[in-house]
Amino acid sequence: MAEASTTHPQAEPEHPREQQEPKRFSVHGPRLALFGILVLAVLMDFYRLGQDGFGSYYPPAVRSMVDNWHNFFFAAYDPGGFTSLDKPPVGFWFQVLSAKIFGLNTVSVLLPQALAGVLSVFLLYYLVRRHFGVVAGLIAALALAISPISVVTNRNATIDSTLTLCLLLGAWAVMRAAETGRLRWLLLTAVIVGIGFNIKMLEAYLVVPAFGLLYLLAAPTSIRKRVLHLALALLVLLVVSCSWVLAVDLTPASQRPYVGNTQDDSELSLALGYNGIGRLLGLGRGKLIQGNGGSAQPSNGSSTPPAKSAGGPGATGGPRAPGPLRLFAQQPLAGQTGWQLPLAILGLVALAWQGRPRPREDRHVHSLLLWGMWLLTMGIFFSVAGFIHEYYLTVMAPAIAALCGIGLVVMWRDYRGGGWRGWLLPAALLLTAAEQIVLLASYPTWGKFLIPLLTIPCLLAAGMLISARIASLRTGKAKAVRLLLPALVVGLIALVFAPIVWAALPILQGTESDLPLAGPARGGNGAGLAVQGAGGTTTGEQAFQNGGLVVSPGGQATADPALVRYLEEHQGHAHVLVATDVNADALILATNRPVMPLSGFSSYPLTASEAASLVASGTVRFFLLTSGGGGPHEGGPSSVTSWVAQHCAIVSPSLWQSPLPSPPAAVSAQLGTTILYDCATLRR
Incomplete structure (x- = not known):
């Protein structure tokens, strides 16, 4: 005992400075890094917010909903309460609240979406950090903060950014449910997704396979309880989802607005038809769906009929050719999320091949099930859907970003540890760079300086990683990690240039539009209120x-x-x-x-x-x-x-x-x- 008491104090002070500095860095370094990422997110989402107006279709409804509780509940498009939006009201309620506080203007209408974008970055950091540490969380947050489609949608009147934040809250709840096996967390997940349905209808259900599979395989309860819990959660999900829809459909037509973009004046028909199976099969693409000449009455109960708006977001446009490579090569769709997609996929591969999965014991497998299924489900849907708009990919961006952060941490660990998985890291650098070169090749003006800026650092970084690995295999000596880590960082920095440019171009060029689209303007900026019927906004040399x-x-x-x-x-x-x-x-x-x-x-x-x-x-x-x-x-x-x-x-x-x-x-x-x-x- 005496020996132990005398030798222990002598061993501690050998390198006191080196031990204290990492401790200080571990406390302050990640916080500063997270603060910097959040500042970047704020800058991307708020700088010159509203410079090109706030769009044409949804803001009139916000104005109509501000002064009238009847219009507020039914999401009436016009002040007379004659017709409604083609979306549920919850996402727009935040815009109405903002307009009530700050007055109806471009910034107040766009503010909720911009705030949702910044909050999504912070929430994703928290979710990834819980299982994979600070570095993975920071990389994931950065990837989401610079995701081109996320940035442009966060600055738009569409409500996909609000839906994305809602789904991330659902991810937090289902993670707690899978870790504890407690029914209340799973029911909370169902409530949150149900609210998401009342933001963007069936688009919210794209995360249901990921959430359900995670709980089914990972919750620490018996299989019988898990199935029963999922059945109860499904019931709650349907009740919450259909609450507003049924409230509208059960209200007499003479006492509410006519349901916009339907032929039978039914919100359920809108959810399952135009906003459901119609998206998958491409029904209604490129044209406006007219009413059937019904005789619905305006919401004030008089014989005054309602009004139709001159076009909403996207009477035309959107990806045209479904296929497995749509998200990688079809422009401009691929330019919205394709920059980081190879890195995310290889990160998923690295995470999946870590040994025999034990979902009820290994929290890392929870992330594999959640983010992997999230990416897989949405990747398949957006690849085969007959009619989508580019900004729909906003809900896919968190899974891509999360797998980028997780994948890099896992691949770096595998690279240092040896084995065949160690080759995934340099392969991820090269394949991601190759994908970005393919995307930039469609834009020669930007590609001529972005491609060299991307290619040279990535080749050097991948070359150093490959050379060091080959040398270590031949000599059996450990790789010089202190030299390789900076090289990897340089390669990763090179991979963020193009996405940042693509996200910033509409902001700096003043080409933000009704239909959020990152990258260079394509045939007119589409800003503000479009002159409908001409295939988009018209421009000229004078007013x-x-x-x-x-x-x-x-x-x-x-x-x-x-x-x-x-x-x-x-x-x-x-x-x-x-x-x-x-x-x-x-x-x-x-x-x-x-x-x-x-x-x-x-x-x-x-x-x-x-x-x-x-x-x-x-x-x-x-x-x-x-x-x-x-x-x-x-x-x-x-x-x-x-x-x-x-x-x-x-x-x-x-x-x-x-x-x-x-x-x-x-x-x-x-x-x-x-x-x-x-x-x-x-x-x-």
Whole structure:
């Protein structure tokens, strides 16, 4: 005992400075690194937020929901509560809350999504760190913070960023459920995913296979209890998911908005059809789905019919060719998440081949099941889906980022330990660099300087790793880790340049759009309110007026002040400001008055007989409609347009159009002519 007491103090002070410094670094270093990553995330998500407006389709609904609890609950698109959005309301409730606090403006509408993006980065760090340590968590957080599609979506009015944060909260809950086997954590997971359904419908269910498999294989309870718990969780999931949908569908049609983008006025039909199987099979791609001419009544219970908006996000566009290589090579889709995909896949391989999996004993296997199944399920769906938009991949980004962080830590450990798995690290560097070169090859202007910046450091890093490994195998001596780790870091830094550039380009170039898309602008910036019917936003060398819109040289469009002034001065006792098939978005934002949209995603299926009744009752006086061109009616007049043209007077354009140039000939040919009709004479 005496010897032990005398020798122990002598062994400690040999290198006191070296022992204290790592301890200080272990406390402060990761915190500083995490702080830096979060600052980067804030910079990417908040810098110049709202510079190009806040989009066209969803903000009018936010304005409509701010002042009216009825519109708030039913996600009404227009202030009159005539039609609803083509999405559930929960994601937009955060935007409404922000608008209530800060006023309705571009920043307040976009703020919830930007905050969700930053919170997702922090939450992913926490989730990965729990099982694989600080370094893996930091790498995963960095990968998500610079993910191009995540950045551009975090800065947009779409609610995919809110859904992503919701699903990460679900991942936290299901991890606790799998670790403890307690039912309450699993039921909380079901509630969270159910809330996700009320943000983006069936897209939230893409994580259900990962969550269910994790609990089924890993929870420390009997198989009978696990199956029973999963059955109860499924029941809770369905109840929470369908609560709002059934509340809407069970409400009489005369007391709620018409369900936008449906033919049968049903939220359940919208969830399972257009927002469900329609995405998988590609139904409705490239065209606006019109109503069936039903006779639903507006939400105020009167005989006043609702309005249709001039197009929502993405009447056209989106990936066109499903296939196994879509996420790797099809542009611009691959340029949203493909930069880190090979690294994530090889990280998954490294994690999977660590020996016989013991999911109930090894917490590392929990991450394999969770993130691996998350990536696999979404990768398959987004590869085969017939109609998706690029920003849908936002929900896939956390799995890619998590597997990048986990995979690098596991592959570095395997590299140092020997065995065949040690070759995965240099292979991951080379394959990820090769994928980025393939992506950059489609953009020669950017590739000519980004490709060398990427290739040279990665080749040097991979070359050093391979050479050191071959030398160690021949000589049996340990590899010089102090030299190889900096080389690996240099290679990894080279791999983040292109994703950062792709994420930053829309911000720096001012080309952020309704449809979030990272990378260089492709044929116009698509910013602000698009001139619908022309296949996207139109641009020119000077501002011009068309169809009640004033279109700036940059492509942003706002309601023509002359039109707004004329309609407000002559509306009289009519409940609806105007019924239109071209620009309900702009008019709602400019006036906050009931506007009846007759085309687009939130369109009301008005019939000619209903139009006659509404005019006769004094509910509607003005119709702003297109004739000719390839507009909302695909080149042919609807029955409503025909009736209005026969029975209502044409208002001289000089009375309601600003004295600006007409649009370019190509635009006019596509959009046709916009006519303002005054139907007041029918009520005399």
